[in-house]
Amino acid sequence: MHHASPQGRTRKTIHHLAIVACSVVAGGSAWAGTRCDDVRSVKIDHVRIDVADDQRPGLFAAPDGQQLTDMPAFCRVHGTAQPVMGSKIGFEIWLPETGWNGKLEMFGNGGYSSKIAYSSLAEQLKRGYAVAGTDTGHQGDDPDFAAGHPEAIVDWAHRAVHETILAAKAVVVARYGETAHHAYFSGCSTGGHQAFMEAQRYPADFDGIIAGDPGHNRTHLNAGFLWQFVANRKGPGAAPIIPPAKLATVSAAVLKACRGRDGGLATDKFLMDPEACDFKPKDILCKAGDQADCLSEAEAEALERMYRGARNPKSGEAIYYAWPKGSENSGHVVKSLPGWSLYWADPSHPDKPARSNFWKIWAFDDANWDWASFDFDRDMKAVDDKLAATINAMDANLSAFRASGGKMIHYHGLADPVVPPRDSIDYFEAVQRALAKSDTASVTTSADFYRLFLAPGMEHCKGGEGPNVIDAQRALEVWVEQKTAPDRIMATKFVNDETSQGIALTRPLCPYPQQSRYDGRGNPNEATSFSCTDGHRYPDPLTAPAYRR
Numbered sequence: 001m002h003h004a005s006p007q008g009r010t011r012k013t014i015h016h017l018a019i020v021a022c023s024v025v026a027g028g029s030a031w032a033g034t035r036c037d038d039v040r041s042v043k044i045d046h047v048r049i050d051v052a053d054d055q056r057p058g059l060f061a062a063p064d065g066q067q068l069t070d071m072p073a074f075c076r077v078h079g080t081a082q083p084v085m086g087s088k089i090g091f092e093i094w095l096p097e098t099g100w101n102g103k104l105e106m107f108g109n110g111g112y113s114s115k116i117a118y119s120s121l122a123e124q125l126k127r128g129y130a131v132a133g134t135d136t137g138h139q140g141d142d143p144d145f146a147a148g149h150p151e152a153i154v155d156w157a158h159r160a161v162h163e164t165i166l167a168a169k170a171v172v173v174a175r176y177g178e179t180a181h182h183a184y185f186s187g188c189s190t191g192g193h194q195a196f197m198e199a200q201r202y203p204a205d206f207d208g209i210i211a212g213d214p215g216h217n218r219t220h221l222n223a224g225f226l227w228q229f230v231a232n233r234k235g236p237g238a239a240p241i242i243p244p245a246k247l248a249t250v251s252a253a254v255l256k257a258c259r260g261r262d263g264g265l266a267t268d269k270f271l272m273d274p275e276a277c278d279f280k281p282k283d284i285l286c287k288a289g290d291q292a293d294c295l296s297e298a299e300a301e302a303l304e305r306m307y308r309g310a311r312n313p314k315s316g317e318a319i320y321y322a323w324p325k326g327s328e329n330s331g332h333v334v335k336s337l338p339g340w341s342l343y344w345a346d347p348s349h350p351d352k353p354a355r356s357n358f359w360k361i362w363a364f365d366d367a368n369w370d371w372a373s374f375d376f377d378r379d380m381k382a383v384d385d386k387l388a389a390t391i392n393a394m395d396a397n398l399s400a401f402r403a404s405g406g407k408m409i410h411y412h413g414l415a416d417p418v419v420p421p422r423d424s425i426d427y428f429e430a431v432q433r434a435l436a437k438s439d440t441a442s443v444t445t446s447a448d449f450y451r452l453f454l455a456p457g458m459e460h461c462k463g464g465e466g467p468n469v470i471d472a473q474r475a476l477e478v479w480v481e482q483k484t485a486p487d488r489i490m491a492t493k494f495v496n497d498e499t500s501q502g503i504a505l506t507r508p509l510c511p512y513p514q515q516s517r518y519d520g521r522g523n524p525n526e527a528t529s530f531s532c533t534d535g536h537r538y539p540d541p542l543t544a545p546a547y548r549r
Contacts, residue, residue, distance in 0.1 A: 101128035104172055196393035217392055259272075309322035319543065505524075
């Protein structure tokens with residue numbers, strides 16, 4: 001997989017930051033920095049800063065209209081980076097007026113959206129962090145932003161985050177007269193994809209990275225969505241074989257068949273290990289005509305195709321992973337379109353697959369592309385040949401990130417209906433294989449710089465019947481700043497997922513391949529009653545080598 005080397009530019013940027021720091025300190029201001037409005041004149045390669053304004057404490061109206069309350073006084077910076085012709089990367093950088101803790105944190109994005117996580121920026125700003133976010137080089141939330149703008153794909157894939165953090169580091173130096181002591185990145189979904197891109201392509205950008213439910217195997221993730229659509233249709237114009245309403249029946253049957261038998265408790269409302277669940281669609285076949293609480297023959301066959309995952313029809317090789325059992329009806333975002341049905345068709349156009357414009361614009365540059373013509377053998381290779389090197393974050397060689405001193409916490413919900421957790425497991429295992437083959441590796445595992453935590457019952461990034469609020473930030477900072485690796489991370493389930501209603505249960509998340517197990521005594525709703533013990537590994541990738549790029 002070809003990666004453009006950032007090292008030359010990184011050295012140039014560090015040299016530039018040193019010059020800025022010296023000039024700022026030499027300016028003799030009382031706090032060895034510069035006023036907020038003077039940040040507008042800071043010189044950064046191919047960057048234009050158009051806003052640098054002091055914001056009063058209290059209510060702040062974010063650029064997207066959000067009303068953020070109880071905000072501290074801060075300096076709001078907005079700018080644009082244009083590293084190449086055709087690129088236009090917008091970014092926000094917020095710096096606390098007082099009480100800066102010496103840290104800089106950047107937050108990732110979701111889907112194909114240009115939306116910046118302003119609420120996350122606000123939360124960390126209140127804790128004393130300088131914070132940053134990017135629009136990923138476009139406006140909107142559909143892949144159609146790339147029509148006629150090929151550089152926007154590169155910006156979205158990896159360049160926007162890199163350009164933004166370089167600008168943010170320069171702005172921090174200008175404002176405070178010193179470099180940030182530590183730089184962190186936190187993202188989930190596409191944000192997790194961005195996190196992987198940073199560790200793989202720009203290993204010196206961040207000291208610590210949180211990568212949640214990453215959609216990093218992007219061409220194959222979209223192929224997986226398309227497979228779900230095709231597997232649930234008899235042909236063009238046909239209605240779904242399995243209606244969304246029956247997904248609740250399927251998930252209930254899965255839970256009944258497998259909970260308590262997969263290492264979890266019989267009282268859990270979620271599966272501890274979906275991969276260990278042996279539920280078969282035929283187990284709930286209707287016995288007397290179609291009913292709401294059972295599956296017809298055709299529905300069971302469609303569900304079985306989905307459980308197998310996307311396959312090459314000629315070779316039988318796995319193109320992408322199946323979604324986990326128990327995730328069929330999950331879906332905290334849009335309750336009317338639960339679980340798998342969020343992505344097995346376009347919610348606005350149920351007769352079309354999700355992400356149609358990815359195929360029309362990114363993959364084939366054909367406005368008349370028709371899903372019925374897609375060949376999972378021939379076309380999958382063509383799409384990978386065109387896009388994988390740019391938009392997939394599959395490089396398992398993290399030696400440069402490790403050498404830079406970087407630490408990464410990677411987590412994934414085991415009830416995720418959007419990105420299969422097996423994708424995360426296989427990437428983690430690929431990193432272990434890469435380390436084992438390295439002549440310079442002092443150990444053969446990634447435990448000293450990269451750990452994976454699987455969250456039973458958690459959906460995509462949040463929500464779900466299991467403990468779904470993960471304290472990864474604290475664990476990461478202790479790892480980076482105190483050199484203490486996390487041997488467990490606390491996860492909490494709040495009543496009705498509302499913090500104001502109190503805690504329902506807590507569980508420890510253990511570094512894969514360990515799993516948390518009930519000690520057999522104590523309150524099963526408290527993490528102290530669980531220990532991390534050896535669990536099952538899944539070392540063999542489901543996808544063929546030709547598809548791992």
